[in-house]
Amino acid sequence: MKIAFVSQPWNQCPPVKGGSISIWITEVARRLSKACDVVVYANSSKLQKKKELEGGVYYRRISTSFENRFLRYLKRFSQFYTVKRPLFASRAYYLGYIIKVARDIRKQKCDIVHVHNFSQFIPVIRAYNPGVKIILHMHCDWLVELDRSMIKQRLDLADLIVGCSEYITEKIRRHFPEYAHRCQTIYNGVDIEHFAPEKDSGKKNNDAKHLLFVGRITPEKGLHTLLEAFQILVTQCPQVRMEIVGPHDQTPRSFIVDLHNNNKVANLKWFYDKNYLSQLKAMLCSDTASKVTFSGHIQQAYLHNNYRNADVLVNPSFSESFGMSLVEAMATEVPVVATRVGGMTEVIEEDKTGILVEPGDAPALAAAILRLLANEEVRKSMGSAARKRAVELFSWDRISEKLLCQYKNIDKHA
Numbered sequence: 001m002k003i004a005f006v007s008q009p010w011n012q013c014p015p016v017k018g019g020s021i022s023i024w025i026t027e028v029a030r031r032l033s034k035a036c037d038v039v040v041y042a043n044s045s046k047l048q049k050k051k052e053l054e055g056g057v058y059y060r061r062i063s064t065s066f067e068n069r070f071l072r073y074l075k076r077f078s079q080f081y082t083v084k085r086p087l088f089a090s091r092a093y094y095l096g097y098i099i100k101v102a103r104d105i106r107k108q109k110c111d112i113v114h115v116h117n118f119s120q121f122i123p124v125i126r127a128y129n130p131g132v133k134i135i136l137h138m139h140c141d142w143l144v145e146l147d148r149s150m151i152k153q154r155l156d157l158a159d160l161i162v163g164c165s166e167y168i169t170e171k172i173r174r175h176f177p178e179y180a181h182r183c184q185t186i187y188n189g190v191d192i193e194h195f196a197p198e199k200d201s202g203k204k205n206n207d208a209k210h211l212l213f214v215g216r217i218t219p220e221k222g223l224h225t226l227l228e229a230f231q232i233l234v235t236q237c238p239q240v241r242m243e244i245v246g247p248h249d250q251t252p253r254s255f256i257v258d259l260h261n262n263n264k265v266a267n268l269k270w271f272y273d274k275n276y277l278s279q280l281k282a283m284l285c286s287d288t289a290s291k292v293t294f295s296g297h298i299q300q301a302y303l304h305n306n307y308r309n310a311d312v313l314v315n316p317s318f319s320e321s322f323g324m325s326l327v328e329a330m331a332t333e334v335p336v337v338a339t340r341v342g343g344m345t346e347v348i349e350e351d352k353t354g355i356l357v358e359p360g361d362a363p364a365l366a367a368a369i370l371r372l373l374a375n376e377e378v379r380k381s382m383g384s385a386a387r388k389r390a391v392e393l394f395s396w397d398r399i400s401e402k403l404l405c406q407y408k409n410i411d412k413h414a
Helices: 020-032 065-080 095-108 121-128 148-155 166-175 177-182 223-236 263-273 276-282 300-308 324-331 362-373 376-393 396-408
Strands: 002-006 037-043 051-054 057-062 112-116 133-138 160-163 183-185 209-214 240-245 292-296 312-315 336-339 354-357
Touching (some): 002 095, 020 037, 020 057, 020 112, 020 396, 037 095, 057 095, 065 095, 112 121, 133 396, 160 166, 160 177, 166 177, 166 183, 209 223, 209 300, 223 240, 223 276, 240 300, 263 276, 300 324, 324 376, 336 362, 354 362, 362 376
Parallel strands (some): 002 112, 209 240, 312 336
Antiparallel strands (some): 051 057
16 A cells, blocks of 8 residues: 655655644554555755655655745635635645646555645646545545535545544534445554653642743743633742743634634634734733743654653643644643643543643633642643543554554445
8 A cells, every 4th residue: 555645735754843643644644664665745944855765764855945936816806706606725725736736646656645635726636636545634624614516526536534623523424424434543653662650740839839821932832821821820939930932933813713603703803913922922011021931842752851840831822623732641640730622621631631721711721730730640630630530541652553444444434
């Protein structure tokens, strides 16, 4: 069996600056390469060769410099696009990229093509590869938020539709009941050997309490709520410190906020008037600012150290299909506090591996964090249960085995 993974056109594989989809492709491709021939198509980077064999995976990297210039031109005609039919969902979006990929897939004679998020890539791949099996893997809500008739034409050509959580998959089943039999859930995962607690798990400083956030600095991640909660926490737990890890990359408003029918998410549009990171820093008074560190992007290879130094991982997101930082923390025996949204309710076993609160509720978020900081036994108990859950459900080996099984049984979904 020969498998082609098609990344989003701006992602590098293996990841240069992180990204859950790049991590997913890289980790799964390495494991599947032990039993299959695997090709990964991704964006080119100055730090990576255009073609190389690494870890048993053949990486073929496609330059998108022309497409990027063309898209800047297309944006001049924004009046012709609508919220439900935005530019990023159009056939013109990175058309050159996917044509190059589709042609090469034909040369490679692949059996299965696994596409991430971009449904408009499916007709192009199918045109050049009429006999190939195509999987569309969704890490967001686009299939149910975009124009139904447009999406249906593309799903007609897909052999399997995968969601990164049952939250995503079930929404697709309900929205497209005619394709419900093709819909399956494959979770995101974690390297349980790399993200693991230290053998000596005692914290270096038992007086200071450390909170950690890992993710992009963008409005839907809810960092403004986290900073409000932190200022409440400081008054009750002066020794608390917080580290915010992640690139300063705002998700385009059209990708999530403009599409979402939840009022709390829709109201995030006001944060797009100015730079979000600047707004966050402006929220902090001088005393509180000294307790908060914005560390920027940290490479995946070193990120486990940040988790090991944390007492609690916090994800205050308003929109989250899965929550990669949750399983990384859980594997490192760190309890989590997150919002009751999307796939995070599946990742966390409430009051056993973490605590869930409503999004946008700073006092409730502060109270949940304080509950864990004030009770070391509860933190240890939740951390231990979290590690066990991560090993049982979210290891990359388990994810890869389940995916391979889906590939082998793909004809049953026809």
